[in-house]
Amino acid sequence: MERGSVAAPGALAPYSAANARRLHGVRDARLAGERAAQAPRAEIDASWDRVLRSGVRPEQSLESRLLETDEIEHRRRASALGEVMPLLRDGLATIVDAARQIMVVTDDEGRVLWRQGHPGVMRLAKDICLEEGAAWEEAVTGTNAIGTALATRAPVQVHSAEHFVRALHDWTCAAAPVRDPRDGRLMGIVDVTGPASTFHPATMALVGSVAALAESELRNRHLMAVERLRSVAAPILCRLGGRALAVDTHGWPAAVSGMPPLSRLPLPKSLRPGRVWLASLGMCEVEPLPGGWLVRVADDPSEAPPRRVVLDLRRERGLAVHVAGPVGTWTRQLSPRHAELLYALALHREGRTAAELAQDVFGDPTRTVTVRAEISRMRRHLAEVLAHRPYRFGEGVEVEVVLPAVRADLLPRSTAPVVVGARTAGGPPRPDPARAGRG
Known part of the structure; x- marks a missing residue:
């Protein structure tokens, strides 16, 4: 195409003053709601529609x-x-x-x-x-x-x-x-x-x-890493009885024993050695391997993860979370910051990104480092009920929030937007336990 010529519809023309004027004319007509001599490219027209709806100003x-x-x-x-x-x-x-x-x-x-x-x-x-x-x-x-x-x-x-x-x-x-x-x-x-x-x-x-x-x-790097893990894990699995597998840190299997092969095993983000509930396998024993994990499936199928969480926010000095499972109930006291974060997650069962939680708690979506650090601390004790990507209560976990009798008494010293909004008239509603329980 010669310099100065007009591009065919859907094509980009070389840079020239004439083509620059043409693009300006197309844009100005589109923003004015008028019909231009030539339509913008389809992907640009669709983008302009999205941007106009988002409130960005030209x-x-x-x-x-x-x-x-x-x-x-x-x-x-x-x-x-x-x-x-x-x-x-x-x-x-x-x-x-x-x-x-x-x-x-x-x-x-x-x-x-x-x-x-x-x-x-x-x-x-x-x-x-x-x-x-x-x-x-x-x-x-x-x-x-x-x-x-x-x-x-x-x-x-x-x-x-x-x-x-x-x-x-x-x-x-x-x-x-x-x-x-x-x-x-x-x-x-x-x-x-x-x-x-x-x-x-x-x-x-x-x-x-x-x-x-x-x-x-x-x-290629991933395949090489899985192959290295396989060379380490295969001899170990040969000596084990029962169901077991070795996976990399992303859940891709390197070796399997006593069970059908899996395409991929979903893993918690903050997986640690010990007993852990994995949705696709049940209760498992997890041990570290170079570049991954050894996962041994527990023989007792009756073991199950916690199914109910009660977030007690009634008293400022008694903030707590109660976790109930098939083998009993345990309680952990909460700091005001952790109470704010769990309250935000209870309101948004679909999950929140680190930036969204930073906006909920600090009114500043850039404070994600602090949010990630606080969530990591909570997951040391609540890994069975807190999921990630996005941050949320796990699927199948019933969540109930117990609020003060007077809405204005909710975390009275908190300045978190999610809490301030709940304390004022017209703020966020109380979480619905029936809806929340569906995960």
């Missing part, structure tokens, strides 16, 4: 509350993408530097964790808040390659006025999702961004290829 600034440094480092360490960053840098960084662009890698929430590339473009990117810790999902920044790839779980290229927010019209970007080959879960987004004049239609193919290469590398 003329808004691109300010974003950045994550704290310790939270960024925590997310980097927790993300498997850190394992393939050398590959991503080798596959993209040199190319984007020469092309006056930058490579950006985000987590599955659209938060920027890494970026690298042309120094001048890195400086310019700060003006649009494209820096470590910034949020780039559509609901915050409007249509952009990172946010739209997150929303659609597919590669996408967004150029100039295809961005919903006007401040991004001088930029072009292409992004592709990266999925964890162990469970198919979205891990994050790989993106290439630069000034609009650096646009090239082949950039999306390049980004998609590098993202697929990263997934392939993670898959």
Whole structure:
């Protein structure tokens, strides 16, 4: 296609002043509810619809509350993408530097964790808040390659006025999702961004290829790790009687004895040695192995996990959780903070992310490090009833919350939004034990 020509419907045209004006005309007509001479690409039109519903304004600034440094480092360490960053840098960084662009890698929430590339473009990117810790999902920044790839779980290229927010019209970007080959879960987004004049239609193919290469590398690493675990576990299983299996830390089996093979064993996030209830196997004895776990199924099928939790919030000095199972009941006293977190989980049986709990308790969704630390402490004693990804009470666990007779007496010293809202008229309702018990 010659420079200055108009792209066919659904295609991206090379950068030119004429094509820039065309994209602006399409966007302005769409926002005004008018019929444009040419419709936007289908994926862009769908994104504009989502963004309009989310309340993002076309003329808004691109300010974003950045994550704290310790939270960024925590997310980097927790993300498997850190394992393939050398590959991503080798596959993209040199190319984007020469092309006056930058490579950006985000987590599955659209938060920027890494970026690298042309120094001048890195400086310019700060003006649009494209820096470590910034949020780039559509609901915050409007249509952009990172946010739209997150929303659609597919590669996408967004150029100039295809961005919903006007401040991004001088930029072009292409992004592709990266999925964890162990469970198919979205891990994050790989993106290439630069000034609009650096646009090239082949950039999306390049980004998609590098993202697929990263997934392939993670898959190979996983298979090698399972094979190493198998070499350790197979002799052990040969000496054991009964049902047993060895799984890696993600639940993928390496060896099985006395039972049909499993495709994958769901594991608690904070699994520890000892007796633990696993939904697909029942009560088990768990022992650590290099790179995984030895799981021995208990012979007594009558053992079952706790089935009922009573969260007692009636008295400020007597906050407690009572856990009842088939073999008895035990009680644990709660700190006010743990009471706030459990109350939020009782209200939201579908589960809450760390960011959502941080908003519930602190009114600040960025305080996820503190939330994760507090949940981890609680799970040392409540692992049988608290699940993760997202944080929630486990399936099949009946939950009852006992509140003060006077709503205003609920955790009276608490400033947590979830509690303050419950104390005021029109606040969140009491959890419904019948509904909650369905998990």
